């Protein structure tokens with residue numbers, strides 16, 4: 001059977017960085033994110049006895065490292081469904097993968113829903129989130145809708161993401177500003193292995209439960225200034241751990257710093273906008289609908305026109321629009 005799924009990327013407000021179980025991708029802390037309406041992956045999967053091997057094409061190319069990860073995931077689906085058929089997988093992102101915009105999150109969420117459904121498995125949202133987590137940690141948060149929490153859990157069966165609030169709870173805007181890569185991109189899975197080498201990681205961990213609790217309450221009450229201050233602190237803390245790992249992970253470029261400083265300047269001038277940054281040089285500007293035009297104008301003034309405006313959206317879903 002041939003099945004196609006569309007999965008949104010997500011932006012973490014409280015970040016996942018560090019695993020307590022490498023293979024099961026069990027995180028050291030819980031994290032909170034929002035699904036992004038305009039950054040997504042579409043994936044078609046077909047299992048057939050006629051195929052002699054798995055074929056994997058992502059954005060028109062067959063890259064060995066990516067393909068191996070997908071085939072490893074297909075093996076888990078085959079194991080679970082009891083099927084031995086090979087698969088054809090085709091996947092497209094509507095954005096440039098290399099910009100650090102969480103393509104593995106939307107990629108593995110779409111693959112999970114398309115592949116399990118194509119293999120005839122009927123899984124609950126919780127089971128899908130657990131499977132997506134095994135592909136890429138942050139992918140588990142792209143399965144449920146809206147504002148999402150991934151509880152770290154105690155075991156594989158209890159580490160999955162759930163909706164905290166539906167997408168229409170709060171119309172926050174995420175303006176994802178694409179910035180050309182800084183240093184050579186280190187895959188997040190390799191980067192996360194280094195967390196314990198940072199002298200600040202233990203300190204970070206000690207404060208995570210409190211941060212998650214506070215962020216949830218700020219989203220619940222739509223307290224934008226407190227929410228914004230917290231997500232900025234969190235992003236800077238994450239990058240402090242990255243920069244102080246051995247070897248250091250430095251994802252920023254000069255443009256990243258320019259945007260951070262511009263955001264602080266714009267706030268002083270009275271524009272309510274905050275930033276967060278994942279494992280890349282690109283910066284996500286978070287504002288409310290009333291600030292959208294002013295933020296776009298400011299971005300233009302500093303020569304930045306390459307951005308995508310997102311609002312909170314639903315989770316991963318099936319579609320009839322197959323890629324082949």
Ligand code: PMV
Nearest residue numbers: 012015016137138188278279
């Ligand atoms: O799921 P991964 O291995 O791509 O890790 C994602 C890590 C961050 O994007 C930096 C933070 C997060 O929680 O999404």
